[in-house]
Amino acid sequence: MAPSANRRSGYSRRAQYGMFFGYIAGILGALVGAGLLIVSIVNPGAFSALRGAAADAASPGGEAVAEGRAAGRSFYEVVRGYILAGSHNARLERELAVAKTKLAEAQAIAEENRRLKALLDLAQEEPKPVAVTQLVASTGSSTRRLATISAGRKRGVAVGMPVRSPLGLVGRVLEVGGLTSRVLLVTDTESVVPVRRAADGIPAFAQGRGDGRLQLRLINLGHNPLKVGDVFVTSGSGGLYRPNTALAVVTGVTRDGAVARVLSDPAATEFVTVEPAWTPPAEAQALAPPQSRKP
Amino acid sequence: MKAFRLPPTLAGLFRRRSINRAPSPLLARSVPWISVMLASLLPAWLFIASTPYVPPFGFLALVAWRQLRPGLMPVWAGLPLGFFDDLYSGQPMGSAIMLWSVTMIVLDVIEARFPWRSFALEWLIATALILIYILVCLGTANLAGAAAPIGVLMPQALVSVLLYPIAGRIVAALDRFRLIPIMDIGE
Numbered sequence: 001m002a003p004s005a006n007r008r009s010g011y012s013r014r015a016q017y018g019m020f021f022g023y024i025a026g027i028l029g030a031l032v033g034a035g036l037l038i039v040s041i042v043n044p045g046a047f048s049a050l051r052g053a054a055a056d057a058a059s060p061g062g063e064a065v066a067e068g069r070a071a072g073r074s075f076y077e078v079v080r081g082y083i084l085a086g087s088h089n090a091r092l093e094r095e096l097a098v099a100k101t102k103l104a105e106a107q108a109i110a111e112e113n114r115r116l117k118a119l120l121d122l123a124q125e126e127p128k129p130v131a132v133t134q135l136v137a138s139t140g141s142s143t144r145r146l147a148t149i150s151a152g153r154k155r156g157v158a159v160g161m162p163v164r165s166p167l168g169l170v171g172r173v174l175e176v177g178g179l180t181s182r183v184l185l186v187t188d189t190e191s192v193v194p195v196r197r198a199a200d201g202i203p204a205f206a207q208g209r210g211d212g213r214l215q216l217r218l219i220n221l222g223h224n225p226l227k228v229g230d231v232f233v234t235s236g237s238g239g240l241y242r243p244n245t246a247l248a249v250v251t252g253v254t255r256d257g258a259v260a261r262v263l264s265d266p267a268a269t270e271f272v273t274v275e276p277a278w279t280p281p282a283e284a285q286a287l288a289p290p291q292s293r294k295p
Numbered sequence: 296m297k298a299f300r301l302p303p304t305l306a307g308l309f310r311r312r313s314i315n316r317a318p319s320p321l322l323a324r325s326v327p328w329i330s331v332m333l334a335s336l337l338p339a340w341l342f343i344a345s346t347p348y349v350p351p352f353g354f355l356a357l358v359a360w361r362q363l364r365p366g367l368m369p370v371w372a373g374l375p376l377g378f379f380d381d382l383y384s385g386q387p388m389g390s391a392i393m394l395w396s397v398t399m400i401v402l403d404v405i406e407a408r409f410p411w412r413s414f415a416l417e418w419l420i421a422t423a424l425i426l427i428y429i430l431v432c433l434g435t436a437n438l439a440g441a442a443a444p445i446g447v448l449m450p451q452a453l454v455s456v457l458l459y460p461i462a463g464r465i466v467a468a469l470d471r472f473r474l475i476p477i478m479d480i481g482e
Binding site: 022023025026027028029030032033034035036037038039040041044046047050051054055058061062065066069135136137138139140141142143144145146147148185187188189190209210211212262265266267269 | 336338339340341342343344345346347348349350351352369370371373374377381382383384385386387388389390391392393394395396397399400403432433435436437438439440441442443444446447448451
């Protein structure tokens with residue numbers, strides 16, 4: 001490519017000064033950026049109001065695109081469904097037969113649970129969702145895993161509320177704007193969720209790896225009892241996340257824990273529910289350590 | 296110069312009646328800025344991604360505009376455009392402002408050093424810039440609280456480098472669009 005002519009300022013004083021001040025402004029821009037970066041490293045919430053306003057401004061576009069994204073995905077699924085219909089159908093019928101039995105058993109257990117709780121005089125607490133909303137955007141190009149939902153302060157969303165889909169936990173609210181909120185997904189490396197194995201309650205911490213999977217760290221070290229296929233649910237310890245929300249299934253065992261796949265993949269999630277932040281019963285709260293952002 | 300007037304039909308736009316016509320200064324000046332800002336929004340809207348595999352389109356667009364039309368955007372363009380990118384990218388505020396400003400200066404220095412550049416050299420320069428940019432972005436995000444390993448970046452780096460020439464073609468098409476003569480001049 002030919003060198004551009006407008007580099008050469010020649011004898012024009014005006015052009016010379018223009019170029020000179022352009023460079024000064026460029027260097028100043030870099031310095032301003034470095035300064036803002038230091039501020040946001042020291043205080044991560046410093047610009048949350050600004051980001052909230054920006055996300056609100058972009059939310060109509062995000063919602064329109066979200067509709068298109070859902071349509072595109074369902075089109076792809078229809079095509080794929082035609083190709084895989086036969087084998088899928090056979091497998092689903094087998095699974096349905098097993099699931100029907102399991103469902104009957106689960107109903108019996110739920111009934112028994114209700115009866116026992118009534119005996120113990122415990123209130124049946126069903127969380128009333130704060131908002132049912134849509135995931136409109138996510139940080140696709142950054143190593144941070146943050147998503148935007150189209151519900152904010154006006155619909156009662158507050159910082160710290162857990163966000164879930166029908167399939168399991170998605171994340172928790174990090175910043176709240178007027179019409180939108182930012183959600184820290186469970187796969188972000190800053191997110192730590194206290195969990196336990198669904199089968200027998202072995203406690204662990206689930207930390208995001210930044211690549212769509214979770215690292216499970218056992219609290220009691222020693223013999224590693226985890227196996228591929230184990231399902232982990234939130235334990236509710238420390239509050240914030242309601243107990244028994246499905247989170248992840250183990251895909252690989254490591255020396256001191258396991259690598260797990262998130263059950264509710266945000267990429268396949270369209271609608272999410274914002275739940276009120278859970279507070280454990282009083283005596284448990286006094287014992288549990290405060291659960292907050294990792295330093 | 297007479298008032299701004301669009302051709303009666305859309306077909307008229309493509310018939311390229313260029314005599315007595317000039318490009319609209321508004322369009323010619325705003326398209327580069329608006330396209331970089333839309334490209335900054337694109338990764339957020341395109342996918343709900345569980346891994347960072349979407350290229351930083353805003354950065355690709357900035358580098359592509361700068362390589363296609365040196366001097367069209369001033370050296371300080373990294374400040375406002377980077378600020379806009381920071382609002383939506385999920386990176387800590389200031390990361391893109393700093394890196395995009397430095398990129399504009401570096402591209403200016405490279406332009407002075409290599410006045411005649413081929414496609415391969417431009418792609419090579421862009422590749423180096425993209426890889427450094429993605430790496431430093433990981434560093435700034437990790438400083439601000441995350442702890443992502445470096446291996447997470449592999450797919451994104453590969454996709455970004457391979458998509459760069461396509462981003463360049465799109466920018467070239469936008470450049471032709473912004474210079475369509477649609478304004479009536481003279482009698």
